[in-house]
Amino acid sequence: MVKATEGDSVSLDCNYTIDSSSKTKIPWYKWYRCLLNWEEISNTTEYFKGRVSTSSPHEFIDKASANIVLHNVTITDSGMYICEVNINGISRHGNGTFIYVKEREYEDFAAHVLITVFISIRIMSVVLAVVVLLIVFLCHNKKGKQLVFPYAMKISIFILG
Numbered sequence: 001m002v003k004a005t006e007g008d009s010v011s012l013d014c015n016y017t018i019d020s021s022s023k024t025k026i027p028w029y030k031w032y033r034c035l036l037n038w039e040e041i042s043n044t045t046e047y048f049k050g051r052v053s054t055s056s057p058h059e060f061i062d063k064a065s066a067n068i069v070l071h072n073v074t075i076t077d078s079g080m081y082i083c084e085v086n087i088n089g090i091s092r093h094g095n096g097t098f099i100y101v102k103e104r105e106y107e108d109f110a111a112h113v114l115i116t117v118f119i120s121i122r123i124m125s126v127v128l129a130v131v132v133l134l135i136v137f138l139c140h141n142k143k144g145k146q147l148v149f150p151y152a153m154k155i156s157i158f159i160l161g
Helices: 057-062 107-142 150-161
Strands: 004-005 011-013 028-034 038-041 053-056 069-071 077-087 091-093 097-101
Touching: 004 011, 011 097
Parallel strands: 004 097
Antiparallel strands: 011 069, 028 038, 028 077, 053 069, 077 091, 077 097
């Protein structure tokens, strides 16, 4: 089983063994996903278009590797995948690989939002305290009275918490 998270790339391995002297026809390989029937996996398949990387001809022929990589996987990509290798008209299937794609967690985003909200509230409290101090100062100056500093400080400390 291969486990992945939404948006990840997943490598599906398919290796085969063959005697190099028996390669007379051009070999090929395909990958399939089992849904209600077997759906071919390739960049020409509508659902997987642009999300599949395949082994190079060198890797396939010389290194016996029929691997693929699925990019930007989604939850709906979860399922059983099987490779098929055909050499000299003889096809063989792998055992299959099950991919389980889980939803991406956004806990870090939620924590970031909470911190931002908390900081914003603190900044607004400071601004409000300054405004209250300014209003108290202006009101006392208009009446010809002196500012009662301790009273204004108590108000600002109350607002700042």
